[in-house]
Amino acid sequence: MMGGPVGPGAAALAQGQPLRPLVPLANAAAEPGRFAATLVAERASVGLVEGRSTALWLYNGLFPGPLVDVREGDRVRIALENRLALDTTAHWHGLPVPPEQDGNPMDPVRPGATRVYEFDIPVGSAGTYWYHPHAHGTTAEQVSMGLAAPFIVRSAQDPLAHVPEVTMLVTGIRLDANGQVSPNSPMDFTAGRQGEQLLVNGGRLPVHAMRPGATQRWRILNATSARYLRLALDGHALTLVGTDGGLLAAPVGPLSEILVAPAQRVEILVTASTTPGARFTLRAQRHAIDTMGIGSYTTEELLTVATTTEAPAAALALPAALRPLADPGPAVATKRLVLTQSGMGMMGGFGINGRTFDMDRVDLVSSVGEVERWDIVNDTMMDHPIHIHGTQFQLAGRESRGIATPAPWAAWLDTVDVPAGTTATIRVRQDLPGKRMVHCHILEHEDAGMMAVLEVRPK
Numbered sequence: 001m002m003g004g005p006v007g008p009g010a011a012a013l014a015q016g017q018p019l020r021p022l023v024p025l026a027n028a029a030a031e032p033g034r035f036a037a038t039l040v041a042e043r044a045s046v047g048l049v050e051g052r053s054t055a056l057w058l059y060n061g062l063f064p065g066p067l068v069d070v071r072e073g074d075r076v077r078i079a080l081e082n083r084l085a086l087d088t089t090a091h092w093h094g095l096p097v098p099p100e101q102d103g104n105p106m107d108p109v110r111p112g113a114t115r116v117y118e119f120d121i122p123v124g125s126a127g128t129y130w131y132h133p134h135a136h137g138t139t140a141e142q143v144s145m146g147l148a149a150p151f152i153v154r155s156a157q158d159p160l161a162h163v164p165e166v167t168m169l170v171t172g173i174r175l176d177a178n179g180q181v182s183p184n185s186p187m188d189f190t191a192g193r194q195g196e197q198l199l200v201n202g203g204r205l206p207v208h209a210m211r212p213g214a215t216q217r218w219r220i221l222n223a224t225s226a227r228y229l230r231l232a233l234d235g236h237a238l239t240l241v242g243t244d245g246g247l248l249a250a251p252v253g254p255l256s257e258i259l260v261a262p263a264q265r266v267e268i269l270v271t272a273s274t275t276p277g278a279r280f281t282l283r284a285q286r287h288a289i290d291t292m293g294i295g296s297y298t299t300e301e302l303l304t305v306a307t308t309t310e311a312p313a314a315a316l317a318l319p320a321a322l323r324p325l326a327d328p329g330p331a332v333a334t335k336r337l338v339l340t341q342s343g344m345g346m347m348g349g350f351g352i353n354g355r356t357f358d359m360d361r362v363d364l365v366s367s368v369g370e371v372e373r374w375d376i377v378n379d380t381m382m383d384h385p386i387h388i389h390g391t392q393f394q395l396a397g398r399e400s401r402g403i404a405t406p407a408p409w410a411a412w413l414d415t416v417d418v419p420a421g422t423t424a425t426i427r428v429r430q431d432l433p434g435k436r437m438v439h440c441h442i443l444e445h446e447d448a449g450m451m452a453v454l455e456v457r458p459k
């Protein structure tokens with residue numbers, strides 16, 4: 001059946017409430033072109049389950065955390081105050097911020113300390129990003145406790161600016177019988193966190209009302225630890241217009257489903273059915289990511305689209321082209337990264353090129369401004385979404401058992417799915433010197449060591 005993977009004894013989440021809008025992080029800067037704010041990472045309690053409060057770790061007490069909404073060209077200054085009992089950081093996932101401002105595990109914010117992050121938002125970087133902790137060994141725990149939030153960058157020339165917009169942050173939560181978040185088990189550290197219920201903007205199976213025939217732009221973020229979202233909306237086709245790093249060159253569709261790996265984002269256009277008073281379900285369809293038969297993979301309902309009883313909306317004029325998408329150009333260097341696994345659990349020996357993460361070691365070296373071809377080889381029995389900090393790259397194609405599949409369309413990505421037994425080939429360039437993280441974004445795999453340090457050297 002369709003229901004979520006709720007184990008026996010798990011507290012039941014309230015469901016079916018209207019989709020909540022995300023709360024924007026207020027801009028305290030007086031001058032135009034500046035964004036200034038404070039994030040406080042703190043313990044908080046939230047009412048998710050009848051008669052109980054659930055202890056979470058949140059930014060500014062909000063579940064999910066506040067939406068940062070800025071423009072290309074802005075100077076951003078965000079102070080992170082750590083009121084938790086462990087080290088944390090704020091990692092600006094997908095944004096081209098300098099390494100020392102990117103919340104790497106080498107730069108922990110200690111309990112009680114405040115760290116100011118300051119960076120510019122370059123022109124051309126409009127897109128849907130997010131922020132979350134990246135502390136050594138505890139990223140999975142901190143995200144599972146609620147620390148994740150969206151970060152949107154807008155362009156002054158947005159060809160879809162006239163399309164009404166909705167942001168949907170998908171997170172997972174797993175509660176015990178007392179309504180508290182259950183810790184990761186050895187199985188979670190092997191297969192990725194299992195048995196979570198999916199939430200959209202903090203609500204379980206929320207209802208999103210749309211006028212019949214209306215077109216909307218949905219920004220969907222996969223902020224789960226390990227859940228691949230193979231999205232499909234009953235009775236509707238989807239049009240893909242953007243990925244991790246912003247808009248595609250042109251809309252792609254109609255598509256019956258779209259796969260969004262952990263940490264990835266998509267922008268899609270959805271035109272609601274012209275049938276008034278109807279209900280349609282957005283689902284994350286079953287998608288197994290291990291060949292060992294150990295994960296618990298089911299189809300799960302995410303959200304209900306309910307058409308109103310209004311007269312159908314007039315069709316919106318949609319552009320045939322969105323923006324130029326530059327080719328990265330020829331590679332001047334190559335790298336081969338082999339994803340490896342030598343055991344199970346936290347001691348699972350997840351690694352890259354046979355080595356588990358050591359923040360004091362440099363694993364890979366690149367030069368500023370040089371396009372490189374990376375062959376990412378998955379030698380394990382699980383799919384891994386591989387994330388590179390500080391830049392956007394393009395997938396050239398994948399190869400499995402001698403069959404090559406070119407990327408179906410050009411897109412900017414910061415996270416690429418590398419299925420078991422597959423090699424993904426990307427073209428990537430880093431424009432700022434310093435140390436960058438390269439890792440699996442199944443957060444339990446990251447914490448178990450599937451992460452490398454890339455040192456980008458000035459030319």
Ligand SMILES: [Cu+2]
Binds near residue numbers: 384450
């Ligand atoms: Cu992984």
